[in-house]
Amino acid sequence: MRNTTAIMNRELLSLFCSPVAYIVIAGFLLVTGVLAVFTGSFKPGAPATLRMVFEFTPYALAFIVPAIAMRTISEEYRSGTIEALMTAPVSDAQLVLGKFLASLVFYVIMIATTLVYLMLMMVYGAPDLGASLAAYIGLILVGTMFVALGVLASSLTKNQIVAWMIAAVPLLVFVWFSGWISRAAEGWWREVFRIVNISLHLDQFNRGLIDTEGVVFFLCTAAFFLFLAVKVVESRRWR
Amino acid sequence: MIDVKSLSKHYGTHHAVDGISFSIGEGEIVGFLGPNGAGKTTTLRVLTCFHPATAGSATVAGYDVFTQSEQVRAQIGYLPESVPMYPEMRVREYLHFRGKLRGMTREQRETSLRGVVERCWLGDVVDRPIGQLSKGFRQRVGLADALLHNPPVLILDEPTVGLDPSQIRETRRLIGELAQQHTVLLSSHILPEVEATCQRIIIINRGRIVASGTPEELRERVAGTSGLIVELKAAWTEIEPALRGLSGVTEVRGTPDGSWTRVALRAAGDQREAVAALAAGRGWPLRELRREIATLEDFFVKIVAGAHEAQTVPVE
Structure with a gap:
C-alpha cells in the first residue's frame, strides 16, 4: 500500500510539473464549455440541468483520457526509469495500481472543474442536485474504465503516441460508433455492442439513476484492463 | 553473498x-x-x-x-x-x-x-x-x-x-x-x-x-612469459641462431636499424643476464636491454582484441 501511494504521489507530481496536465484540463473545459453553449443548457427557459452537456462529454473523454494515461508506464520504459523502479522492492501490481490511481485522481480533478457550470446554474436556477450527483458518479465510473484502458495501453509500448492510439481507437469505436453498430448489426453482435455501448450505460446515470448494470460494467472492465496491464508488466520478467 | x-x-x-x-x-x-x-x-x-x-x-x-x-x-x-x-x-x-x-x-x-x-x-x-x-x-x-x-x-x-x-x-x-x-x-x-x-x-x-x-x-x-627488447650491433643472420640457442627462448623477431638490429624475444623467466653475457662473449656492442613487463592492461587488451586469442590465453 505504501509503495502504491508513493508511486501515485510521484506520478501526480510529475503530471502537474508538466504542461500536459494544464493543457488537458484547459482542453476539457473548452470542450465542455462549447458543449454547454451548443446544447443550449444555459438558455433562458431551458431546464436547469447539465444532462445534455454530460451526454456528449464521453465523446470528448475518449480522446482526452488516453492522453492523461498514455505517459504513465510508457514514459518509464522510454526513459529507462523502469529499471530503477523494478529493481526496488516494488511489485508489478503496485506499480500498475499506483499509476492507475494517479491518473484517476487527475481525472477526478479534471471532472471537478465542471462543477463551475453547476454552481452557475445554481445561481440562476435550481438544478436537481441528486441527479447531478448521479451524473458525476457516472462520469467517474466511465473515467475509471477509460483510465484503466489507458494504463493498459501505456504498459504495451514505450511510445506515448502509440499508447494514446491503442487506447483511443477502441474507445472511439465504443463511444462514437457502438450505438450505430448495434442498430446495424444482427444477432449476437447486436447484443455485444449494446452491452459495450458506453453512452447507453451513462445515459442511465444522467437521468439520475445509479444503474447496477452500469456500475458492474464499468468497474469490471476497469478491473479486467488493470489485470491485463499487470500481466503485461509481469511478462517483461519472463521474456 | x-x-x-x-x-x-x-x-x-x-x-x-x-x-x-x-x-x-x-x-x-x-x-x-x-x-x-x-x-x-x-x-x-x-x-x-x-x-x-x-x-x-x-x-x-x-x-x-x-x-x-x-x-x-x-x-x-x-x-x-x-x-x-x-x-x-x-x-x-x-x-x-x-x-x-x-x-x-x-x-x-x-x-x-x-x-x-x-x-x-x-x-x-x-x-x-x-x-x-x-x-x-x-x-x-x-x-x-x-x-x-x-x-x-x-x-x-x-x-x-x-x-x-x-x-x-x-x-x-x-x-x-x-x-x-x-x-x-x-x-x-x-x-x-x-x-x-x-x-x-x-x-x-x-x-x-x-x-x-x-x-x-x-x-x-600474465607475466609467465615475458618479453625482452635487445639492440645489438651485429648482423641478423648471426644474432638469430645465437639467441635461439639460449634456453627458454620461444620467439625471436628482428628488425634492422642501420647497422644495429633491434630484437624482440619471448622467453620463459628472466633472460637478461644470459643475453648480456652472450653479447659480451661475441663482442657485439649492446645499447639496449630491457624487459617488457606484461601488464594486466596488455592481457585485457588481448582479450578485447580477439575472441579466439582470448579463449586460448586464459588461465591454465
Missing part, C-alpha cells in the same frame, strides 16, 4: 551471457571487467531481478533471484548503467521517493538522507531538479540512492562513467570505504579502475568468464 551458477541469458540466437559461474563472499569488493557488450550489464540485471536468465541459477544473500525476487531486491542497492531518474523531481524528493519504496519511515529517510547526501557530496544540489544536474552529479545521486537503505549488497554498473578525474578518485575512495559494511560488485570496462578499487577481478568477454583472481594473481599469470 552472491552465488551464480552456470547462468545464461539469450536474446534470440544471441548469447549475451553464456554459462557463467562465480561467487562473492561477504565484504568482498569484486570488479566485473570486460569490453563493451561482454555481458556485464546483462549479468547485473539478472542479479537485480530486472530480467530473468534463460538458464542457470543465482542467489543473493541466500535468496533466489527468480523465486524470491522481492526479498532479493530488498537486499540490494543498485546503480544502473544509464542512471535513469525523473528529471522533474528534486534530488531530495527523489531520494525520499526511493526511500518510501524501500519501506523506510519518515525518520529513517531523514537520517539516512542526511548521511548519503554528505557521503556523495550532494549538499549543494539537494534542492535542485535532477534534470538540471550534470552527468557527474546524476551519477552521485544514483549512488546516494543505492546507499540510502544501507543494503548489504551493492551492485554498481560502471559507477565512475562520466565523472571528472577528481570525482573518480573520490568515488573510488568511497567505494573502498563501503566495502567495510557492504559486499560490492561493480562493473567497468576500464582496467585501472577495477585494479584500484577491487580485491578480486572477474574478466568476462562474449558472455564467458575468461579469467578471475586478485590483481596480483592475474598479473603473475
Whole structure:
C-alpha cells in the first residue's frame, strides 16, 4: 500500500510539473464549455440541468483520457526509469495500481472543474442536485474504465503516441460508433455492442439513476484492463 | 553473498551471457571487467531481478533471484548503467521517493538522507531538479540512492562513467570505504579502475568468464612469459641462431636499424643476464636491454582484441 501511494504521489507530481496536465484540463473545459453553449443548457427557459452537456462529454473523454494515461508506464520504459523502479522492492501490481490511481485522481480533478457550470446554474436556477450527483458518479465510473484502458495501453509500448492510439481507437469505436453498430448489426453482435455501448450505460446515470448494470460494467472492465496491464508488466520478467 | 551458477541469458540466437559461474563472499569488493557488450550489464540485471536468465541459477544473500525476487531486491542497492531518474523531481524528493519504496519511515529517510547526501557530496544540489544536474552529479545521486537503505549488497554498473578525474578518485575512495559494511560488485570496462578499487577481478568477454583472481594473481599469470627488447650491433643472420640457442627462448623477431638490429624475444623467466653475457662473449656492442613487463592492461587488451586469442590465453 505504501509503495502504491508513493508511486501515485510521484506520478501526480510529475503530471502537474508538466504542461500536459494544464493543457488537458484547459482542453476539457473548452470542450465542455462549447458543449454547454451548443446544447443550449444555459438558455433562458431551458431546464436547469447539465444532462445534455454530460451526454456528449464521453465523446470528448475518449480522446482526452488516453492522453492523461498514455505517459504513465510508457514514459518509464522510454526513459529507462523502469529499471530503477523494478529493481526496488516494488511489485508489478503496485506499480500498475499506483499509476492507475494517479491518473484517476487527475481525472477526478479534471471532472471537478465542471462543477463551475453547476454552481452557475445554481445561481440562476435550481438544478436537481441528486441527479447531478448521479451524473458525476457516472462520469467517474466511465473515467475509471477509460483510465484503466489507458494504463493498459501505456504498459504495451514505450511510445506515448502509440499508447494514446491503442487506447483511443477502441474507445472511439465504443463511444462514437457502438450505438450505430448495434442498430446495424444482427444477432449476437447486436447484443455485444449494446452491452459495450458506453453512452447507453451513462445515459442511465444522467437521468439520475445509479444503474447496477452500469456500475458492474464499468468497474469490471476497469478491473479486467488493470489485470491485463499487470500481466503485461509481469511478462517483461519472463521474456 | 552472491552465488551464480552456470547462468545464461539469450536474446534470440544471441548469447549475451553464456554459462557463467562465480561467487562473492561477504565484504568482498569484486570488479566485473570486460569490453563493451561482454555481458556485464546483462549479468547485473539478472542479479537485480530486472530480467530473468534463460538458464542457470543465482542467489543473493541466500535468496533466489527468480523465486524470491522481492526479498532479493530488498537486499540490494543498485546503480544502473544509464542512471535513469525523473528529471522533474528534486534530488531530495527523489531520494525520499526511493526511500518510501524501500519501506523506510519518515525518520529513517531523514537520517539516512542526511548521511548519503554528505557521503556523495550532494549538499549543494539537494534542492535542485535532477534534470538540471550534470552527468557527474546524476551519477552521485544514483549512488546516494543505492546507499540510502544501507543494503548489504551493492551492485554498481560502471559507477565512475562520466565523472571528472577528481570525482573518480573520490568515488573510488568511497567505494573502498563501503566495502567495510557492504559486499560490492561493480562493473567497468576500464582496467585501472577495477585494479584500484577491487580485491578480486572477474574478466568476462562474449558472455564467458575468461579469467578471475586478485590483481596480483592475474598479473603473475600474465607475466609467465615475458618479453625482452635487445639492440645489438651485429648482423641478423648471426644474432638469430645465437639467441635461439639460449634456453627458454620461444620467439625471436628482428628488425634492422642501420647497422644495429633491434630484437624482440619471448622467453620463459628472466633472460637478461644470459643475453648480456652472450653479447659480451661475441663482442657485439649492446645499447639496449630491457624487459617488457606484461601488464594486466596488455592481457585485457588481448582479450578485447580477439575472441579466439582470448579463449586460448586464459588461465591454465
